[in-house]
Amino acid sequence: MKVELSTVLTVLSIFAIILGGITWTLGKFLTDKKDKLTLIFEIDRLKEKMKELETDTGKINLIERELDIIKEQIKHL
Amino acid sequence: MKKAKLFIIYFPVILVSCQVVVNLLSFVWYDGYIRAGFYLNTFFGTNVLFAVFLLAFTYWFRFCAVSRYSAWAEILFAVNYMIVQQDNLYNILFQVIVGAIALLLTVHYFVRRFPLCSVALILRFIRTVTEKRSCSRGLDMWEKRTYHFIQNRHNESRA
Numbered sequence: 001m002k003v004e005l006s007t008v009l010t011v012l013s014i015f016a017i018i019l020g021g022i023t024w025t026l027g028k029f030l031t032d033k034k035d036k037l038t039l040i041f042e043i044d045r046l047k048e049k050m051k052e053l054e055t056d057t058g059k060i061n062l063i064e065r066e067l068d069i070i071k072e073q074i075k076h077l
Numbered sequence: 078m079k080k081a082k083l084f085i086i087y088f089p090v091i092l093v094s095c096q097v098v099v100n101l102l103s104f105v106w107y108d109g110y111i112r113a114g115f116y117l118n119t120f121f122g123t124n125v126l127f128a129v130f131l132l133a134f135t136y137w138f139r140f141c142a143v144s145r146y147s148a149w150a151e152i153l154f155a156v157n158y159m160i161v162q163q164d165n166l167y168n169i170l171f172q173v174i175v176g177a178i179a180l181l182l183t184v185h186y187f188v189r190r191f192p193l194c195s196v197a198l199i200l201r202f203i204r205t206v207t208e209k210r211s212c213s214r215g216l217d218m219w220e221k222r223t224y225h226f227i228q229n230r231h232n233e234s235r236a
Contacts, residue, residue, distance in 0.1 A: 030199060
């Protein structure tokens with residue numbers, strides 16, 4: 001069976017377009033996830049800094065809880 | 078201005094990619110490759126002095142280090158062309174294989190140097206999913222590793 005060159009090129013082009021689309025979508029999804037992780041890291045860093053503060057522990061705990069809630073919200077965005 | 082700088086940084090990579098594509102063209106459409114030979118050679122042909130210039134350029138300017146493998150590929154193309162002296166199948170295959178290896182090494186270098194770029198994120202995701210053989214567990218592992226890289230980047234910027 002003889003296969004035309006144009007058929008091979010068309011099939012290859014379709015595969016390339018599908019693969020490109022999947023890669024692009026995956027890249028966008030993972031970049032969004034990375035941005036969320038960066039925010040979570042910043043919150044963790046803020047919490048670490050707060051532990052170093054020598055002020056009212058009750059207030060610090062309250063803020064820490066608020067930050068944990070924000071972290072959870074970011075995870076579920 | 079930033080785009081022009083990016084073009085200069087990645088110029089050897091673009092050139093090698095084009096040369097590989099042109100050589101692949103000879104396999105799928107040989108008549109066209111021969112007919113357009115003059116133009117293809119003028120635009121994408123190997124030049125020893127230019128190859129040496131590219132190599133010196135990528136070593137002299139450290140911000141172009143990502144293109145070093147492609148510059149080496151250009152040198153190898155030039156040396157090979159001087160030895161073989163014909164545009165035969167051996168030459169074309171040599172350029173395709175060496176060019177493909179140079180491009181793979183460039184991607185490897187790029188991913189190691191910029192672990193938070195999109196390409197690195199996708200490759201890490203594929204690796205973790207393959208390791209864990211599960212999409213959700215692979216994604217968890219990916220998150221841990223990416224978090225670690227974010228942490229490292231922060232520590233490096235502070236140091």
